[in-house]
Amino acid sequence: LFSAVEMAPRDPILGLNEQFNADTNPNKVNLGVGVYFDDNGKLPLLQCVQAAEKTMMEKPTARGYLPIDGIVAYDNAVKGLVFGVDSEPVTSGRVATVQAIGGTGGLKIGADFLKKLNPAAKVLISDPSWENHRALFTNAGFTVDSYAYFDAAANGGKGGVNFDGMLSSLNAAAAGTVVVLHACCHNPTGYDITPEQWDQVIAVVKAKNLTPFLDMAYQGFGYGIAEDGAVIQKFVAAGLNFFVSTSFSKSFSLYGERVGGLSVLCKDKEEAGRVLSQLKIVIRTNYSNPPTHGGAVVAAVLNNPELRALWEKELGEMRVRIKAMRQKLVDGLKAAGVKQDMSFITTQIGMFSYSGLSKDQMVRLRSEFGVYGTDTGRMCVAALNSKNIDYVCQAIAKVI
Ligand code: PMP
Numbered sequence: 001l002f003s004a005v006e007m008a009p010r011d012p013i014l015g016l017n018e019q020f021n022a023d024t025n026p027n028k029v030n031l032g033v034g035v036y037f038d039d040n041g042k043l044p045l046l047q048c049v050q051a052a053e054k055t056m057m058e059k060p061t062a063r064g065y066l067p068i069d070g071i072v073a074y075d076n077a078v079k080g081l082v083f084g085v086d087s088e089p090v091t092s093g094r095v096a097t098v099q100a101i102g103g104t105g106g107l108k109i110g111a112d113f114l115k116k117l118n119p120a121a122k123v124l125i126s127d128p129s130w131e132n133h134r135a136l137f138t139n140a141g142f143t144v145d146s147y148a149y150f151d152a153a154a155n156g157g158k159g160g161v162n163f164d165g166m167l168s169s170l171n172a173a174a175a176g177t178v179v180v181l182h183a184c185c186h187n188p189t190g191y192d193i194t195p196e197q198w199d200q201v202i203a204v205v206k207a208k209n210l211t212p213f214l215d216m217a218y219q220g221f222g223y224g225i226a227e228d229g230a231v232i233q234k235f236v237a238a239g240l241n242f243f244v245s246t247s248f249s250k251s252f253s254l255y256g257e258r259v260g261g262l263s264v265l266c267k268d269k270e271e272a273g274r275v276l277s278q279l280k281i282v283i284r285t286n287y288s289n290p291p292t293h294g295g296a297v298v299a300a301v302l303n304n305p306e307l308r309a310l311w312e313k314e315l316g317e318m319r320v321r322i323k324a325m326r327q328k329l330v331d332g333l334k335a336a337g338v339k340q341d342m343s344f345i346t347t348q349i350g351m352f353s354y355s356g357l358s359k360d361q362m363v364r365l366r367s368e369f370g371v372y373g374t375d376t377g378r379m380c381v382a383a384l385n386s387k388n389i390d391y392v393c394q395a396i397a398k399v400i
Contacts, residue, residue, distance in 0.1 A: 012131060016372055025370030029388045031379040032372040034187060034351050036250055036318055039385045044253045044318075048311040052300035066289045068280040070099020070261075074295040077302035078261040081225065082216065082232055082244050089236055093269035096276035098262050098283060099290045103217045103247025104132065106262035110213060110243045111140035112282045113264075113275075114178055121211065123178045124169065126150075128376065130187045130215070133180055147179070150189045150354065158344040159356055161191050167204060175209040183244070184228040185218035185350025188378040192222065192349055198231055202238045212242040220251045220315045221322070222349045241265055248298050250351065251315055257294025318382070322351065325384040329353075332393030338400050351382040361399040369395035 010018075016032040038044045069075060075097040082097075083089045100106035114121065123137040127146035137144045148165030170179065181201070186192050193201065205212050212235060222228045235242050246261040248254055262279065266272040283289065301307040326346045333342045345353050357365070357377040365371040371392055373379040384392060 012374065016374065019366070020370075020372045023366075023370050023372075027388075027391055028370030028372070029383070029392055030372045031381075031383050031392070032374060034250070034380050034382075035255065036253060036322070036351065036382040037385065039321065039387075041383075041385050041387065043255075044314075046253050046311065046314045048301045048307045048314060049252060049254065049297055051307055051310070052297045052304075056296065056300065063292050066099070066292055066295070068283050068289050069097075069276065070290045071292075071295045071299050073303055074099050074299040075261065077299055078246050079263060081219065081302065082229060082246060082263050083236065083265075084226075084229070084233070087233075087236070089265055094266045094272045096264045096266060096272040096279060098276070098279050099295050100245070100260040100262050101287065101290060102249055102258040102260040103215065103245050104136070104260070105258065105290075106245030106247070106260045107133070107136055107213075107215060108140065109262045109279055109282050109286075110245060110264070111137050111142070112286070113278055114211070114213075114243075115141045116278070118176050118178075118211070121176045121178050122174065123180065124173060125180045126166075126182065126186070128188055129180070129182075130217075133215075137178075137180070142178070147173075149186075150191065152356070155344065158341070159189075159191070159354055160344075161189075161193055161197075163193060163197055163200075166193070167200060170201065170204045170210065171208065173208060173210055176211060177208075178211045178213055179205060180213045180215060183214045183216035183219070183231045184222040185352075187217070187350065188352050188374070188376060189354040190348030190350055190352045190381075191354070195230070195234070198234055202234055202240070206238055206240060212240060214242060214244045216244055217247040218250055218350050219246070220312075221319055221351060224319075225312065225315070236265065241267060248294075252298055252301070252311070253318075254294050254297065257297070258291065259294035259298050322382050325381050325389065326353070328386075328389050329381065329384060329393065332389055333396060333400075336393045336397035338397050340400070345381070351380055353379050353381050355379050355396070357396070357399065364399045365395055369398070371395045 020030045079097050089095050123142040123144045124147045125133040126149035134144045147169030148162045151162035152159050154160035219228045244263045248259040355377045359375045
């Protein structure tokens, strides 16, 4: 039965992890995977999460099946975060939201629904994009192309967004094309477009009748929850109907609980009801209904004013620490003798930095120094800390 099954290629990022785990270098640093570590190099267990779990453990509950679309209080909290609790889309009931298995699950539910809705549509993702976008939409049956995004030659060779290229790619897209946009903290480059540029993107999306799918995996890691969500408000204000996937993997440091969501902004409440019914069929035929624990924790935190405030504080601390590490990286590289101006690292946002290092330099970083980033030069700055930063700076300086 399986004799003709070919060996699939290793997942590039998870493969890097395996290589890292096998590395015996005592100084090794993993800047490959997109995970936030605290200043001690530990994966944090947020206090708000611990408090919610403690309360839950005091009154243990049985684990029945959840509704197909998840915990109502969770879905409502997602809507509130994404659109604003008192926003018109939420109060009018025209958002269909489902709990999903991480941000990946939200994307996949949306992709499967879109395939039924508009089977001939193409999907456009940014060049480059999160490595799973292409495979996920391809596996949902779509032809996936990319729109111009990063240009290594921009900003006098320091790199940045090729915005004219992005606009012309979008302008050339056929009506109905699904455009996957990173709402904030672009992965992998760390370069977001400006609010004014978003306005221009929205104008093209509207004029060309494209279908926006916003991937919001890092809300709160850029400038703040509301600040990062401002992009969503712009799409709402433009009168568009669109998809938003949400992830709490990073913002709650709940990677393994697989907590995310999908929200679809519809024309009105009646339409949202119909869309929700279809999303539920996608879920029912894939995994029936979501798991209980992660969703219950997130709902408990977001729906309790004290825990919510604690979460915002802890999320803010993660955001501030990442920014401090970016600055330390720039300063440390200079101190280590790097002549070129690396200050662009502080203009990037979110967990990642496109460092501008070549594949050869990234390979040397790994083999000679045990510093792991992807071959594209992407480094997870959220894994830097006060103990490993000097070593990383020295290593980068040597390969530059
Ligand atoms: N989208 C982007 C842009 C991401 O970076 C990630 C996580 N690396 C995801 C989606 C998936 O999130 P999750 O881990 O919650 O499935």
